[in-house]
């Protein structure tokens with residue numbers, strides 16, 4: 001069994017790269033094992049197709065150095081926080097037994113993000129209840145509850161509870177985002193309809209946000225996260 005230190009469970013392939021690509025890279029560099037389970041294949045995206053997104057996600061995962069990347073193929077756009085999908089997410093959590101789960105923002109301009117956040121957060125709790133039975137390859141899975149569930153920040157500004165310095169990993173994060181050639185600014189895709197995220201401005205805004213967060217802790221680039229739990233540290237000197 002592959003046990004992960006961090007599992008990112010987010011709704012569209014590319015959410016993880018945008019929301020926490022630098023944090024993923026940093027923890028892998030520190031020897032942690034990190035994987036991404038995408039909930040959907042992003043098949044409703046205006047540009048590209050599910051097949052193209054699959055290939056792009058695999059390439060982005062290679063750039064990040066993930067131990068695993070999986071897709072639950074839940075329907076993009078129309079999923080709800082139902083028992084059927086909770087059981088799928090619970091099975092993924094129990095399969096990888098992560099200490100930390102990172103998921104979508106509390107709320108966002110794209111309604112999938114807030115709904116995915118609810119689905120993953122509730123499933124993370126339910127996954128710890130042993131009377132909820134799930135199987136993996138015919139074997140009954142053990143109950144598992146992660147220590148922390150963190151939420152990255154997406155398009156809407158949400159005040160972060162913690163910031164992670166990702167300065168050394170910024171360029172590689174951007175490379176992983178740009179692996180989604182169909183989604184972000186790419187002159188080769190000029191014939192396709194332009195979208196909110198395909199203009200060159202979008203990635204500049206992503207960078208501006210990371211610079212703004214970085215400034216708060218006196219580093220160049222940072223990623224922000226929120227938590228519904230109060231967070232603690234071993235030492236006050238862990239604080240920046």
Ligand SMILES: [Zn+2]
Pocket residue numbers: 011012015110113
């Ligand atoms: Zn998304």
